[in-house]
Amino acid sequence: MSKNWSNRYFRLLHNFFNMIKRTLFFGNPAYLSTKNEQLVVTFSDGSLEPRTVPIEDVGVVVLENQQITITNGLLAKLSDKKIAVISCNQQHLPCGLLLPIHGHSEQTERARHQLNASLPLKKYLWQQTVTAKIQNQAFLLEEKGISVQKLKHLAKTVQSGDIGNNEAQAAAYYWQHIFPLPVFNRAQKGIPPNNLLNYGYAILRAVVARALVSSGLLPSVGIWHRNKYNAYCLADDIMEPYRPFVDLVVSHIVETEDNYGELNTSLKKELLTIPALDVTMEGQKSPLLVAVSRTTSSLFECYLGTSRKIIYPEYG
Known part of the structure; x- marks a missing residue:
């Protein structure tokens, strides 16, 4: 490795x-x-x-x-x-x-553009999101010395709306290789380090929801996630390419800590560094907290029709 x-x-x-x-x-x-x-x-x-x-x-x-x-x-x-x-x-x-009720001075106008987004646009945005997620997963595994030809191929062949389910195919390979454990399955109530992942993703989800509200968008109206019981569908969409940064922190804990079965204060402190992680976006470094705001701002521009690209961080 x-x-x-x-x-x-x-x-x-x-x-x-x-x-x-x-x-x-x-x-x-x-x-x-x-x-x-x-x-x-x-x-x-x-x-x-x-x-x-x-x-x-x-x-x-x-x-x-x-x-x-x-x-x-x-x-x-x-x-x-x-x-x-x-x-x-x-x-x-x-x-x-x-979260604040009013996150932007043009809240109503921005929400209208979001609600009026066409299905073809949503499918195209989801294609970009899945591609960015798989690319970041590939970069993380590659840096660990793991073969990622399969992931690179999946990232290049994501179709509009991910009708080929490339995200799930990539996830199956990714979770089999990211941790030096004999058997690991990603599950909300699964064995450690699922507990670390759950905590880290909860922090990330809050950061993304905060940025969405600040951009005048409705966190409950997703691009692809549409569970009627989920108040943060859009946050769950946008956080996807950011998940590998959480995985990086958790992977470091797994490989350096002897006991991570229970979330102690020390482990939580390490996971709480996630909003401060230095990430690269369009060739420039910034804290993840700031990068997420740039992502949500670019998403609104897509809804507005002035852009066709969501700006996501690049792990590599």
């Missing part, structure tokens, strides 16, 4: 400590409030001094502990700044997402 792939993981973390928007994780009991446009953290047991974070520097907030109290004033300010707030259940897994 190639040793170079792990170096990419550390290169992609370049922006973690100096990113444009921060991801805040609260795993202990705390009282969260606001003062002077700052997020104020007061610890319930008084063991630590109150801390403050400029709200404008925050992109994502994760509330894990069941004894966290947050004021409505802070929630209003977080929503006003289009910050995604993720709540977790008693099993410490993401279960809720707070």
